[in-house]
Each structure stands twice: as structure tokens, then as C-alpha cells.
Amino acid sequence: MATIRDVAKRAGASVSAVSAVLNGGGTQSIRVGAETSARIRDVARQLGYRTNPVARSLVTGRSGAMGLVFPYSSAFIEDNTFSTSVISSVLTTAVNHRWNLMLHTATGDDWNAADSGELIDPRVDGLLLVMPTPHSPLISRCLRERFPCVALVYAPENDEIYAVNSNDHAGGYMATRHLIQLGHRRIAHLEGTPTVATSAPRRQGYRDALEEAGIEIDPSLIHRADFVRHGGYDAMKTLLERPTSQWPTAVFASNDLSAEGAIEAVLESGLRIPQDIAFVGYDDSWRAALLNPPLTSIKMPIYEMGVQATEMLIALIASKEITQRQPVLPISLSVRESCGAQALRS
Amino acid sequence: MATIRDVAKRAGASVSAVSAVLNGGGTQSIRVGAETSARIRDVARQLGYRTNPVARSLVTGRSGAMGLVFPYSSAFIEDNTFSTSVISSVLTTAVNHRWNLMLHTATGDDWNAADSGELIDPRVDGLLLVMPTPHSPLISRCLRERFPCVALVYAPENDEIYAVNSNDHAGGYMATRHLIQLGHRRIAHLEGTPTVATSAPRRQGYRDALEEAGIEIDPSLIHRADFVRHGGYDAMKTLLERPTSQWPTAVFASNDLSAEGAIEAVLESGLRIPQDIAFVGYDDSWRAALLNPPLTSIKMPIYEMGVQATEMLIALIASKEITQRQPVLPISLSVRESCGAQALRS
């Protein structure tokens, strides 16, 4: 590979001239004449010269890359449109702004490896953390070391953290209120994993909607499904072991996957959806539309959130003023057949 | 950030000693005593010293990262389980081998930007190209510059290229033969985009299966669907505009998505699947099992292919002997209801 010195020598110019010409922008204290400039460009093309970004990075302290950190690498195979949307939005936005992307996962079961700080590394100018665990040491560390860092899908514990989130409480509330308005009073909730930050607010939204409607909260209607299919299945089986009179008439699941498992359990029992038990899920994944019956679900604007988080990180790295550190994007309800609203309408 | 010199000074040792201790492996011509070693480690911990990978990279010429190049960034949002599996397998394998991953896309409509060579860059030690366009200049370039490069899902034009692929011809053949064995003679094919390398062999497999069975190939039964949903829908609509007697009794689609669109068109016409028209798709995506009726499909071992490609690239970078440059992994058939085989069986 040709170096900057090769180009300089061959063009009869100095390295700084070459650097100035081939870099262009920046705080150059150097001005190069049109002729020299053209010569340099010419020679560079002849030699197939390409700037070595590693060397540049060492001296500037900037890499032009950001790190995208996923909680675990298997996040992708769980037919999870969430990861897909995140990758897609972040990558597209980064590329549009001419940034590179390094993909990381917090290996192991949690963020231990990541928390050790090995992700704070000059190969990236900042980090985008996807669904970090609550009270993530990595976030504190970034804050402490003044390393640019934005959390995506995260309920920040304090004002200093940069985070893009959607309103999970509103999601739980909207789902539950929708079912209440359809006439349901005995509404079950399939909870997510407690260590995942979205679980608690979704449940709280559920509770608040019930309370607002004057419906007493029945803790025996709340079961953990841990966001997975068989979790939903098992929880539903348990609910159906109760006396018939105590069966829920509706279920709000904390994600589509657990709803899917629960629906399977319901159908196995010969019950009909939504006539016997109505369902609302969360995520509005593409699976939701394909289920039988199609699943009503709360929609998180993941793609838009990814874009915002990426742009916020870029601004943060550029030390730009960030007007809103913790935007919360609105959720919405995708009504399909599983909740019974469409039958009522038609 | 503490540098290696800070550690050396504070530990009363030389930088080379610190380097040797904190690096460990490698071709060190230096041996450090246990005492000094312990002291260095101690000081490093106190100072929170972390090796600067950029500086190391500059001197060693190695980065410990590989680039994963997707054809376009929107590859992800097309609820494409393909991209998901690739990312998942590559990331997991890379992390297991302690490699980092940079994510790239060939911006624009094709590989132009990528082909300019800007991806061949010392920030990565090698490239993994996902579905590069046939005769990709980037591959030639890597070969010419002796830059490690492995193509994934690619039919290599010559022996020099490292590529992991599955047997698309066998896939097309297997799908079609399956339908023939079920008694079908008028089998349509929904073709993929010609510029995508998998399209031609799949179609050729289809043709060969027909020929082998002594069925004349009817070009009017072959329609482009371009791997997208509405492509399949439109193609099927066209096919159904023919006189009833010339309708295909079975369809082999070059991917599940186009099959899905075609199925929609068939159902809209009040026809039944598989009784009136049988279907076989390609990809065996998660959607396949959720469709109504569940779609019989050819399964490509994408995850396994991603693992192999990643490991091959790692071996290539390490200048290890590669016994098989162009492994072709076997496809298989996932039989569900859309082809009618299950009805016959029961």
C-alpha cells in the first residue's frame, strides 16, 4: 500500500500538503495551490493511495465509527423483528451520515463483559446500547469517563443519561383500556422478565387502567411469561386450570411471542378467540398479522427510535447541544381480530 | 486515559516489559520476571489501563476485526429472516473467536461504493461479503490485493474465490421433483431477480426436474416475481388470467415471500391450496410455518453457512491452509400443507 509519503515524494510536495489536499475539511492551517493540489490528486490516483484510517485515528483520536451493543447475540435468531428494525435503522442512519458501525454483544448471560469497560475503546467514538439492563454499570462508566453513549429502549434512572424510549406505561395502559372498553373486567396479564426494563411499566400501565375503571386488581391473574412462547403457553395453561367461572375473558401479553404461546394453549382447550378469550399483544411484529386469528398489538416505533438514537449519538459526539436528552416516542394500537373489536364494529 | 508509558513509569519498568506482560502471547523476544510482572499488572489495574487497540493496530497491521458487508441496508427491514440469520451466525461465531465485527452496506442500489475499494481498509483484517452481485469487482479487487475475503451465498466464477454456498440448483430440482412426484405436470415457476445469483440455478433445477420427468418446459409458466410479495401476487394474477384448462396445478416459488403473494392471489380467486394449486417455496423462513396453509419450502442452512464462512475467513486471515475453498452445504425440504403431500400421506 502506498503511504502519504510515497504520494508526497512522487508529487514533489510535502506530506502536510498531501494531507491537506486529500483530507480537505478539518482545521487545516495549510493552503495548497491549485496546481500542486491537482498534481497530488493525480499521483494519489495513480498510486491507488487510500488514507489509512487507523493512523489517522491514532492522531486525531477519532474513528468515525460507533458501536452498537446488543444484549446478547442470540437476540437475532429469536425471530425478533425488534433486532432487525434496530439494526436496519441504525445502520441506515449511520451510513447516511457517513459513519461506520461496529457490532457488539454483551457476551454471556448479561452485560458482565461489557461492563468491564472493554467496549469503551478508541475504535469507536461512541456507543449505542440496545436495551441495557437497568442500572447498567456500562452507562455509569460512560458517564464517568465522558464517553458518548446513548441508550435505546431504556428507562433512564437519572437526567444525565441519554436515552430514546417509547412509553411502555402508556402501552400497557392503552392495551388494557382497549379491552376494558370492549366490556372485559377479568383481564389477565402475561408479564415480561423482571430484569428487562420494559416489563414493569407495561404491567403498571395495565394496573392503572384497571384501577381507573374501578376494577380491582387480582394478582392471581398476573403471570410471568418471560417474553417467550412457552412462557405464554405455560402461563395460560395455569390460568385455564382455575374454575371456569374464574377464567379471564381477556389477556394482555407483554409481547407478541408470549401471546402466541398463550393463544396456542387457548385453542388447544377448544376455546375460541376472541369470543371466549380476547387477546392484545405487544410489539406488533409481523408475526402478529399472520397469527390465527391476527393479533391486536401495541406498536412501538422501533425504526424511528433507532434513527433518533443514532442521530443523537452523532450530535453528542460532535458536542452539539442536545435539546432533548430523553425523548419518549408515542406507541399506537394495531387493531386486528384477536381482541374482538372488529367483530363489534362490523 | 493512562498510556503504556504511564504504567511503565509508575511500575518502574520499561514500556517493552509492560507490553510483553499485558499482551502475553505473540512473538515476544522478551521475558519478564514474576515480580516485575506482578507489579506491572498491579499498576495497570490501579490506573485502569486499557490497551489502545488503534495504536496496536497501527504497528501490527492487524485489527482483530472483520467486515460484514450486506448488499443494501434495507436488507433487514424486508422482514427477512435471511439477514437475521446471517448477522446472528456471523456475530456469534466472531465473538466466540474473539473477533470484532464491522457492519457495512454497499450503499446505493448496487455495489458501486463498495467496489471502489473503500471497504478494503486496515480497520478490518478481512471481509465477509453477503450475496455479492455476480462478477463483483470487490471480490476481484480483494483477490488482486491479497486481502482476505469470503463470499457468503455466492456462486463463485473461479477457483480462487473463497465462497460458502448452498446448492440452489439442487433446491430448485428438489422442489420441482417433489411436486412431480405428487402427480403434477403443469408446474409454474416464480423466478427471482436475474441479477441475484440464486435465481438462475433455482430455475435451472426446476427445468432439469421437468425434463428428467419428460415434461416439456412451458416458458409461459415461468414468471418473474423478483423475490417480493407483490411480485408473486402479480405473477399469479397473470397466470390465473389464462384459460382455466391452462392453469398451473402447482407453483414453485423462488422464495417464500413471493410464494406468499401468489398464495394471496390464489385465495382471492376462491381457489383452494393445495387442492386446486399446490405450492412449494424457498427459504423456509419463519413465515412459512405461519402461513395459511403452512408453506412447504426448501431450507437453506443459512446459520450454518454463516458459521462456516466466518471460520473460513478467520483461517484465511491466519494464513491457515484451507482444505475446501468453496463448500456447498446441502439444502433440505420442509414439507407442510401447501404442497398436498401431507393430505396424501394421512
Next chain:
DNA sequence: TTGAAAGCGCTAACAA
């Protein structure tokens, strides 16, 4: 077993 020092390719301050 250790230390000194050259240099990876580049940027940017400074001098001309």
C-alpha cells in the same frame, strides 16, 4: 531478565 529506541502512517503546529 531488562531497557532504549525506531517506527507504524498520519495530522497539525510551527517555521519558512
Next chain:
DNA sequence: TTGTTAGCGCTTTCAA
């Protein structure tokens, strides 16, 4: 408008 030069933080050769 241009050239010289001192590093960026590290690895590694060579000499002690």
C-alpha cells in the same frame, strides 16, 4: 503557499 517536524500509543528489534 509550502516544508519540517513532533508526536498519537503501541510493538518489537537490538543491545545491555
